[in-house]
Amino acid sequence: MAGNYPVSAETRERVMAAVDSLHYVVNVHAKALSGRVAGPVALVLRDITGPSLAHVAAGVEEEAGSRGRLSLVCSTKDDTKREDDLVQLMREQHAAAVLLVGGTVTDDAYHRRMAGYAKALDSAGSRLVLCGRPPLPAGVPATVVDYDNRGGAFQATAHLLTAGHRRVLFLGGAPGFSSAEERRLGYRDALRAHGVPHADELDTSGDYTRASGYLRTREALSAGVGFTAVFAGSDVVALGALAALREAGLSVPREVSVVGFDDVPFAADLTPALTTVRVPYEELGRTAVRLALDREVGFTSDNHVVLSTQLVIRDSVRPPAG
Amino acid sequence: MAGNYPVSAETRERVMAAVDSLHYVVNVHAKALSGRVAGPVALVLRDITGPSLAHVAAGVEEEAGSRGRLSLVCSTKDDTKREDDLVQLMREQHAAAVLLVGGTVTDDAYHRRMAGYAKALDSAGSRLVLCGRPPLPAGVPATVVDYDNRGGAFQATAHLLTAGHRRVLFLGGAPGFSSAEERRLGYRDALRAHGVPHADELDTSGDYTRASGYLRTREALSAGVGFTAVFAGSDVVALGALAALREAGLSVPREVSVVGFDDVPFAADLTPALTTVRVPYEELGRTAVRLALDREVGFTSDNHVVLSTQLVIRDSVRPPAG
Numbered sequence: 112m113a114g115n116y117p118v119s120a121e122t123r124e125r126v127m128a129a130v131d132s133l134h135y136v137v138n139v140h141a142k143a144l145s146g147r148v149a150g151p152v153a154l155v156l157r158d159i160t161g162p163s164l165a166h167v168a169a170g171v172e173e174e175a176g177s178r179g180r181l182s183l184v185c186s187t188k189d190d191t192k193r194e195d196d197l198v199q200l201m202r203e204q205h206a207a208a209v210l211l212v213g214g215t216v217t218d219d220a221y222h223r224r225m226a227g228y229a230k231a232l233d234s235a236g237s238r239l240v241l242c243g244r245p246p247l248p249a250g251v252p253a254t255v256v257d258y259d260n261r262g263g264a265f266q267a268t269a270h271l272l273t274a275g276h277r278r279v280l281f282l283g284g285a286p287g288f289s290s291a292e293e294r295r296l297g298y299r300d301a302l303r304a305h306g307v308p309h310a311d312e313l314d315t316s317g318d319y320t321r322a323s324g325y326l327r328t329r330e331a332l333s334a335g336v337g338f339t340a341v342f343a344g345s346d347v348v349a350l351g352a353l354a355a356l357r358e359a360g361l362s363v364p365r366e367v368s369v370v371g372f373d374d375v376p377f378a379a380d381l382t383p384a385l386t387t388v389r390v391p392y393e394e395l396g397r398t399a400v401r402l403a404l405d406r407e408v409g410f411t412s413d414n415h416v417v418l419s420t421q422l423v424i425r426d427s428v429r430p431p432a433g
Numbered sequence: 434m435a436g437n438y439p440v441s442a443e444t445r446e447r448v449m450a451a452v453d454s455l456h457y458v459v460n461v462h463a464k465a466l467s468g469r470v471a472g473p474v475a476l477v478l479r480d481i482t483g484p485s486l487a488h489v490a491a492g493v494e495e496e497a498g499s500r501g502r503l504s505l506v507c508s509t510k511d512d513t514k515r516e517d518d519l520v521q522l523m524r525e526q527h528a529a530a531v532l533l534v535g536g537t538v539t540d541d542a543y544h545r546r547m548a549g550y551a552k553a554l555d556s557a558g559s560r561l562v563l564c565g566r567p568p569l570p571a572g573v574p575a576t577v578v579d580y581d582n583r584g585g586a587f588q589a590t591a592h593l594l595t596a597g598h599r600r601v602l603f604l605g606g607a608p609g610f611s612s613a614e615e616r617r618l619g620y621r622d623a624l625r626a627h628g629v630p631h632a633d634e635l636d637t638s639g640d641y642t643r644a645s646g647y648l649r650t651r652e653a654l655s656a657g658v659g660f661t662a663v664f665a666g667s668d669v670v671a672l673g674a675l676a677a678l679r680e681a682g683l684s685v686p687r688e689v690s691v692v693g694f695d696d697v698p699f700a701a702d703l704t705p706a707l708t709t710v711r712v713p714y715e716e717l718g719r720t721a722v723r724l725a726l727d728r729e730v731g732f733t734s735d736n737h738v739v740l741s742t743q744l745v746i747r748d749s750v751r752p753p754a755g
Binding site for chain 1: 473480481482484487488490491494498503504505506507508510512515518519522526643672675676698699702703704
């Protein structure tokens, strides 16, 4: 088909007719293989409407675009069959890298699936990159770009404890989820560091949704567990907490302080402007693409990077009343 | 390659070796052509971090997923070269449909480009779908799903005028942009319908960004143009207007009323909760996929649908003071 095989003109013609009937697919993909058309970068995430994941996608697009590559975003809605299909599709498309983004449950089945993806992509000259997830066992050909969930949660909780709060309601994420578990560890680290006893009734789990934040705050209020501050595991959860506190007639930050996690774009536009932990989502996307592609062109490159988070202090925290 | 051409065993072997070296691409794409692997649905938008466009993507994914198809999202950052590449890539991938989403400048070059895309996709058995954009000239094989920008803007402005406002600052979108121009027409329609004279100094243009909303509101205040209400062309623009009003010590809605457009998820969580025009973004995505794919399996289907918008009344509008 490339004109460099010794076959008769007639045979070539017949083969080329077959190729034509396949809509020049061979030609295009041969170009991709020979490097004349650069393979896209694929980003696979759980839910495209999450405001923070969209910023990872923006970082990926910026970095991929600056290198002349397209990027494609797909979401799985936690359906592993769909994830399998997407990785397979991206392998067939000669994607330069496949990025899986966002915390997940890291059980044995997950590790087996990731090892399979990593090897399948590696054998096709592509690369598996995990973003915002812990590393895989040694020997699995994958790149990992994570950020400091535990350190960020420590800072947020310590900020409340330093202001004098002793009863901090923690609206944590789903049990078993990697990033949620790390944030929970950071919350507990800070309590320990400040000599504040851990209380089970203040350490809650649930989804990172507004509804979950609202319901858990309302429950804590009606159960009378007693708290003067809330550390929400995500800004969207903080939205729900703020709504429940407002509904109960409690003023933030005068009566209850609130800290979030993520620094979504509207965090500064809430009333009060939300103190939160900034995750460098765009940088996460840019770094993932950079590490995967620099590796491709032969530079040495790190395979495991952890980006730092920072506390952004606004108006939602004050010392406890009284 | 499919085993049904009369060539010698030796030739076949050589051809198959060439095919193998192309990583079974032919086979996979032959499958796609024969319908055994369903082609994905591709969504092309300007900026993936726009909160409303993410909801179009969610609707597309839901509808495509329920039909056993993957969906891919890509953004162009207004780069027509990148848009060309994406449409070409999706055509090669046998995408079932390519959806271009969001208002745009509909000049001659745009119409030529769209006609080219529509024909290229049609000849490959795919379909161009425009979402949130006006229709193309008759004869171009494309499907259009738009929503009522003009009617929504009319409702929003009329709501302010009915409350007694006479000086409504309009923070409109970029000149020439299809959806922005329609919203501007709706604003002017409502003024006319209520017998309120149009004032050039109140009818402003700019980007749909928070910064633009902030700067234009601050300028209007410092120029002393005089207004008791703001109609922002998008909720993100309204965020900027609210920040500028707060900074100037003006209370919303006591001293100035504000209406937005879009109904982004956090609109109800602002203080005051924002009265705005709800655009059925998820429904837009679902309808686009439905029309494109129902057509594919042979049902008759409409090629131009306009979804309605609705005014969502919250707490940011009151009659003018005094």
